[in-house]
């Protein structure tokens with residue numbers, strides 16, 4: 561089983577920043593990140609992951625000012641470089657956008673991080689989603705879905721090409737002969753595409769891993785094609801084993817046409833575990849977090865999920881009104897409307913439910929209950945492992961590492977020592993051969 565951990569500064573629960581188990585200024589607290597990364601490494605986890613967007617999230621200011629997520633925190637590659645110095649084994653992965661970067665910059669930064677960390681870097685390739693990001697880079701609107709995935713494909717091609725600029729043994733540094741590098745082992749990419757024109761070579765030697773590990777999380781048709789061609793780790797958010805199995809088979813089934821084997825890509829669904837020694841304690845813990853959700857925040861999240869509808873003029877303790885047709889996911893709107901009608905939920909009750917679980921598979925239980933669940937998905941082709949989303953940081957990560965990982969190890973499902981020195985070796989991924997060899 562492969563295990564990543566997704567660090568949202570104070571945790572993934574929307575109210576985590578108000579919880580006593582959270583580091584309240586986590587977004588800019590280096591000691592906090594050192595502590596949680598070392599905890600994950602103590603648990604022998606494969607990798608840590610930082611999401612990224614290049615903008616402050618847009619929302620109504622009253623709700624925004626009551627949230628801690630996606631607002632203000634360290635730039636992740638800078639942070640990972642610091643964490644490389646405080647750890648020895650764990651993989652260090654972060655997002656960089658293909659819409660608001662140049663491929664040369666991304667190739668250079670992750671190659672540098674790979675050298676700094678001794679082969680532990682990973683790049684989460686995303687196309688970005690918000691107009692707020694576009695508006696920081698000279699555009700009014702974000703690229704269309706089609707265009708951003710076309711750019712992303714070229715971007716990945718260029719980055720991989722640049723990483724091969726130097727052969728592994730290009731640098732002779734031979735004092736006797738006076739030859740610093742072998743000129744035959746330097747390659748110029750000369751890429752000219754529709755979106756990028758990049759001559760190269762890269763001014764960083766070939767990374768220790770050959771290429772840092774490429775992570776991707778696209779869920780659309782174009783996103784899954786990109787993952788099948790380039791990704792070595794895929795994040796996803798299925799909400800049942802059936803959905804997970806379908807995604808797993810679909811994604812792995814697309815790889816052959818790109819000359820890749822299914823084991824060249826590890827599928828890691830997200831899982832947000834609320835762990836306690838007994839089921840009732842775990843449920844109480846979740847309830848305690850739910851009670852900390854600010855109704856203003858919950859109302860804004862519900863409005864967003866329902867297709868950016870403004871719910872502020874409705875009575876929070878009244879029923880959900882009939883909603884106008886919007887561009888939102890129709891299935892989500894139908895599902896929530898039906899749930900609200902059937903269970904006679906008020907707007908407030910529905911909002912709390914949606915805000916607490918937003919986009920996450922929240923699993924409440926004892927260590928053995930959580931391990932049963934993970935084992936089931938792993939052994940039934942639903943997952944190659946999980947991306948753990950601790951609801952509160954550092955508290956929930958400590959509990960996962962101290963209670964769930966030993967249970968997984970007892971069952972022989974998870975390592976007790978790191979297998980290799982690089983992220984690639986620990987994930988069981990091949991080292992890419994240079995395109996020039």
Ligand SMILES: Cc1cc2nc3c(=O)[nH]c(=O)nc-3n(C[C@H](O)[C@H](O)[C@H](O)COP(=O)(O)O)c2cc1C
Nearest residue numbers: 611612655686688689777778779780783795796797
């Ligand atoms: C675990 C996980 C992490 C993600 N991290 C980011 C991120 O850091 N930045 C970002 O813009 N999108 C992020 N995404 C969104 C995806 O990259 C992608 O845009 C989304 O899944 C929709 O895919 P689609 O455009 O192919 O429909 C993440 C998704 C998942 C599941």
